[in-house]
Amino acid sequence: MRTETPLPSAQQLYVDWEGAHWSAHDIDLSRDRADMAALGDSERLLLYFALSSLMVAEERISTQFVGLVLAQDDEEDGSFLCTQLVDEVRHMQFYARFQSEAVADPATIGAHVARSRAVLEAPFKLLFDEALVQAHARLCREPSNRDAKVDFVTIYHLVLEGTLGVTTSHFLLGFLRSRGVLPGFVAGYSKIAADEGRHITYGTQFLRQAVAADPGMADVVRGRLQQLMPAITETLSPPDSVIAVLGAKPGALVDHGLGALRRRLEMIGVEV
Ligand SMILES: [Fe+2]
Numbered sequence: 001m002r003t004e005t006p007l008p009s010a011q012q013l014y015v016d017w018e019g020a021h022w023s024a025h026d027i028d029l030s031r032d033r034a035d036m037a038a039l040g041d042s043e044r045l046l047l048y049f050a051l052s053s054l055m056v057a058e059e060r061i062s063t064q065f066v067g068l069v070l071a072q073d074d075e076e077d078g079s080f081l082c083t084q085l086v087d088e089v090r091h092m093q094f095y096a097r098f099q100s101e102a103v104a105d106p107a108t109i110g111a112h113v114a115r116s117r118a119v120l121e122a123p124f125k126l127l128f129d130e131a132l133v134q135a136h137a138r139l140c141r142e143p144s145n146r147d148a149k150v151d152f153v154t155i156y157h158l159v160l161e162g163t164l165g166v167t168t169s170h171f172l173l174g175f176l177r178s179r180g181v182l183p184g185f186v187a188g189y190s191k192i193a194a195d196e197g198r199h200i201t202y203g204t205q206f207l208r209q210a211v212a213a214d215p216g217m218a219d220v221v222r223g224r225l226q227q228l229m230p231a232i233t234e235t236l237s238p239p240d241s242v243i244a245v246l247g248a249k250p251g252a253l254v255d256h257g258l259g260a261l262r263r264r265l266e267m268i269g270v271e272v
């Protein structure tokens with residue numbers, strides 16, 4: 001049963017974007033380099049791993065988005081989607097700037113980026129990557145195919161942003177705020193999280209409308225979620241050592257991510 005929470009239109013989300021500008025190059029990172037150097041080894045390792053994963057993910061998704069802009073339904077849909085494309089590039093710019101200005105030894109993070117790319121090739125991560133790349137290629141070939149757009153938004157907005165991304169930002173920001181460290185990273189990553197909130201809202205309202213117009217689209221959403229679910233739970237189950245550094249309880253990330261997904265599905269009107 002669908003929950004009737006009102007959701008802003010693509011046009012309203014475009015207007016919200018105009019009022020929420022920020023610059024990746026204006027964030028003050030002057031304290032972050034010293035904070036980074038003062039972290040304990042396990043905390044620094046966690047941050048290197050998180051940062052390199054964010055960089056790889058953001059680079060990947062910002063290059064696999066333009067097909068959705070081409071598949072716009074109308075001018076207002078297209079206006080919002082152009083803002084999302086710019087947002088994703090801004091996120092990539094912020095992580096790159098943080099790496100070069102706040103990480104004392106850029107070669108270290110380079111090694112972690114290489115490792116994150118290797119992690120991306122782990123079977124469960126590869127599933128996300130293949131799903132995204134294939135769904136994007138299909139959308140580029142068939143921009144007016146409804147199944148293709150619903151499938152792409154399910155992977156990108158519902159799973160990558162609305163389930164995995166929100167969980168990473170919730171726990172990482174909570175950890176950094178509780179420690180009172182890396183104020184520049186926290187400021188930029190909080191702006192990124194606010195941008196992502198708009199993107200996820202767009203995906204939710206798009207899928208809600210698509211399912212309302214054609215109930216068969218619920219099967220497209222469900223089919224993709226079923227295929228990705230083992231990879232989602234695997235991704236949200238990091239080693240206990242990571243959970244301990246975050247100060248979280250075992251299973252907390254899965255609960256958070258799947259809880260967020262469940263609430264979105266209720267808003268969209270898809271029963272699983
Ligand atoms: Fe992003």
Ligand SMILES: [Fe+2]
Binds near residue numbers: 088161196
């Ligand atoms: Fe996003």
